[in-house]
Amino acid sequence: xxSAEDKLIAKxxxxxxxxxxxxxxxxxxxxxxxxxxxxxxxxxxAIVEGKHFLSSNPPDTIGxxxxxxxxxxLAAKGAEPxxxxxxxxxxxxxxxxxxxxxxxxxxxxxxxxxxLLGGDTVNTSGPLFVSITAxxxxxxxxxxxxxxxxxxxxxxxxxxxxxxxxxxxxASGKIPGQWGLGRDECDHLVxxxxxxxxxxxxxxxxxxxxxxxxxxxxxxxGDLGKLCAASGVSADVEIKNxxxxxxxxxALDKVPELIETMLTGGDDYEIVCTIPPDRERQFVxxxxxxxxDVKVVGKVVEGRKPPRFLDANGKALxxxxxxxxxx
Amino acid sequence: xxSAEDKLIAKxxxxxxxxxxxxxxxxxxxxxxxxxxxxxxxxxxAIVEGKHFLSSNPPDTIGxxxxxxxxxxLAAKGAEPxxxxxxxxxxxxxxxxxxxxxxxxxxxxxxxxxxLLGGDTVNTSGPLFVSITAxxxxxxxxxxxxxxxxxxxxxxxxxxxxxxxxxxxxASGKIPGQWGLGRDECDHLVxxxxxxxxxxxxxxxxxxxxxxxxxxxxxxxGDLGKLCAASGVSADVEIKNxxxxxxxxxALDKVPELIETMLTGGDDYEIVCTIPPDRERQFVxxxxxxxxDVKVVGKVVEGRKPPRFLDANGKALxxxxxxxxxx
Numbered sequence: 001x002x003s004a005e006d007k008l009i010a011k012x013x014x015x016x017x018x019x020x021x022x023x024x025x026x027x028x029x030x031x032x033x034x035x036x037x038x039x040x041x042x043x044x045x046a047i048v049e050g051k052h053f054l055s056s057n058p059p060d061t062i063g064x065x066x067x068x069x070x071x072x073x074l075a076a077k078g079a080e081p082x083x084x085x086x087x088x089x090x091x092x093x094x095x096x097x098x099x100x101x102x103x104x105x106x107x108x109x110x111x112x113x114x115x116l117l118g119g120d121t122v123n124t125s126g127p128l129f130v131s132i133t134a135x136x137x138x139x140x141x142x143x144x145x146x147x148x149x150x151x152x153x154x155x156x157x158x159x160x161x162x163x164x165x166x167x168x169x170x171a172s173g174k175i176p177g178q179w180g181l182g183r184d185e186c187d188h189l190v191x192x193x194x195x196x197x198x199x200x201x202x203x204x205x206x207x208x209x210x211x212x213x214x215x216x217x218x219x220x221x222g223d224l225g226k227l228c229a230a231s232g233v234s235a236d237v238e239i240k241n242x243x244x245x246x247x248x249x250x251a252l253d254k255v256p257e258l259i260e261t262m263l264t265g266g267d268d269y270e271i272v273c274t275i276p277p278d279r280e281r282q283f284v285x286x287x288x289x290x291x292x293d294v295k296v297v298g299k300v301v302e303g304r305k306p307p308r309f310l311d312a313n314g315k316a317l318x319x320x321x322x323x324x325x326x327x
Numbered sequence: 328x329x330s331a332e333d334k335l336i337a338k339x340x341x342x343x344x345x346x347x348x349x350x351x352x353x354x355x356x357x358x359x360x361x362x363x364x365x366x367x368x369x370x371x372x373a374i375v376e377g378k379h380f381l382s383s384n385p386p387d388t389i390g391x392x393x394x395x396x397x398x399x400x401l402a403a404k405g406a407e408p409x410x411x412x413x414x415x416x417x418x419x420x421x422x423x424x425x426x427x428x429x430x431x432x433x434x435x436x437x438x439x440x441x442x443l444l445g446g447d448t449v450n451t452s453g454p455l456f457v458s459i460t461a462x463x464x465x466x467x468x469x470x471x472x473x474x475x476x477x478x479x480x481x482x483x484x485x486x487x488x489x490x491x492x493x494x495x496x497x498a499s500g501k502i503p504g505q506w507g508l509g510r511d512e513c514d515h516l517v518x519x520x521x522x523x524x525x526x527x528x529x530x531x532x533x534x535x536x537x538x539x540x541x542x543x544x545x546x547x548x549g550d551l552g553k554l555c556a557a558s559g560v561s562a563d564v565e566i567k568n569x570x571x572x573x574x575x576x577x578a579l580d581k582v583p584e585l586i587e588t589m590l591t592g593g594d595d596y597e598i599v600c601t602i603p604p605d606r607e608r609q610f611v612x613x614x615x616x617x618x619x620d621v622k623v624v625g626k627v628v629e630g631r632k633p634p635r636f637l638d639a640n641g642k643a644l645x646x647x648x649x650x651x652x653x654x
Contacts, residue, residue: 004654028400028541029370031470034361043356046414048451073355087373087458119371123654126453131414133460143358214355230353327331327450
């Protein structure tokens with residue numbers, strides 16, 4: 001009596017549904033019992049073949065990316081993962097592909113303690129898509145918003161910026177001579193595009209100390225602009241302070257104009273946050289405990305203008321397009 | 328500084344985000360503060376152009392259907408709507424289409440008290456898709472599962488069965504002479520396919536009295552089978568008791584074999600539930616208060632075999648395919 005869809009769910013997705021409320025994916029819905037005095041944080045992001053990933057990408061990386069872009073939002077809001085729902089649109093059932101996809105997803109579900117709660121498996125005549133809703137929780141009133149930045153706060157960043165933008169260009173074969181980058185550099189940069197590193201380890205530190213935060217998914221330039229707009233402030237960032245990876249550094253040395261791509265390209269999934277100066281020391285200590293690099297890149301200033309990204313001469317960078325957009 | 332996506336969200340979707348925790352869709356996530364001693368129920372369903380709706384369907388009906396198929400799951404589980412997240416994949420931005428889509432969605436969000444909490448708007452090269460996660464709440468431990476049916480319980484149904492299956496056939500132009508159905512009948516049946524009627528008014532009655540429930544989305548025949556399998560029971564249903572609408576009746580009279588399509592076709596979005604006999608009177612009274620028709624169609628019996636659908640001679644119906652499947 002089982003339909004193709006039911007069989008597929010039982011074989012590939014039920015092993016991910018370790019949350020008691022998911023009922024082994026045998027019901028129409030899952031239940032979540034919130035912890036006392038906690039509230040839930042919910043976020044949804046979809047990825048589409050040919051837009052957010054390439055059909056040639058290893059299927060396990062597609063599963064990981066679909067979940068991680070959502071985990072990144074929970075991290076930025078200071079929430080601990082509870083679980084996720086996934087709707088997946090498949091052009092056909094390919095068991096080998098699904099097996100690898102589900103394996104990557106399961107490893108990440110385990111690593112980030114974010115089990116599958118439910119979802120839907122549908123057929124599509126078009127490109128494959130994965131739509132995930134992630135649910136997190138945190139103490140009531142604790143969600144870190146975009147809107148709390150205050151004049152004088154430090155602008156801080158996790159990890160490194162611009163790797164994924166270069167990685168995408170490399171993966172698309174768009175770079176003549178690969179800017180002289182070696183194999184290790186290329187692998188690292190493409191890897192950063194394929195599988196982002198969500199900063200969930202930093203969630204509680206953000207909750208305790210950040211006045212505002214968001215994850216950098218559409219480029220630092222535009223995303224910091226959104227945070228500033230939501231907070232009614234502006235910011236000055238010194239470009240030389242923006243953390244650049246060992247892999248991207250040589251390319252940037254060779255092609256200085258690359259900085260625009262790195263600051264406006266998408267897919268960093270780092271966190272930009274604002275930290276009151278008297279919290280900096282404690283925040284940095286907690287980040288160290290969490291094994292996440294954080295760095296001060298600028299300062300929140302008065303005003304409503306978009307943030308300025310200043311070069312060594314104090315000149316503000318102008319860009320053709322502030323944010324990455326698929327439309 | 329606003330991207331095309333941001334503008335689109337602000338124009339079309341922000342008006343639906345009336346939940347305080349949605350922050351006007353200006354943040355990366357929404358927060359939900361659960362009521363004391365309540366738990367949350369989460370469910371996800373996606374609809375894809377060409378599979379779950381036709382590109383020629385009026386856009387407001389597509390928005391309504393995307394939300395209603397999810398509301399139907401909340402209803403069957405006994406949960407009251409809290410809100411929903413929506414990821415939408417658009418082949419292009421067509422403002423007229425989006426305006427009508429969002430209008431239908433907003434009317435239903437208001438009608439069912441289920442505001443938009445967040446989501447994602449992405450570009451796709453393929454068919455349009457709408458992936459919704461609906462969140463509901465109910466008193467802790469109150470979720471009505473598929474697994475609670477007991478021998479002797481009554482099998483009950485809301486509304487009427489088979490309308491959408493005929494409606495889809497009519498809309499697809501597959502029916503020669505439309506089985507002699509008049510214009511009103513055809514309009515009603517196609518309408519039932521386009522815009523299902525989720526039974527959220529019945530949620531609390533189900534919570535109070537149903538031993539098991541699910542919504543009928545892939546055909547009564549297969550869905551009752553799933554409920555029975557989850558409960559470790561079987562059921563006997565008398566086909567003559569299955570509620571048939573005034574519009575479908577004439578077609579069924581003319582083409583009696585149509586009963587198979589009506590019992591196995593998808594998109595009913597009615598609720599099948601099991602009610603202990605000593606609860607029937609109270610359940611029916613509450614259903615009347617909720618203005619939802621309910622009817623006893625059979626009985627839960629011992630055994631593990633698929634439920635039997637019995638004709639007037641007590642002979643069990645056999646079908647080619649128990650459940651609707653898009654794969």
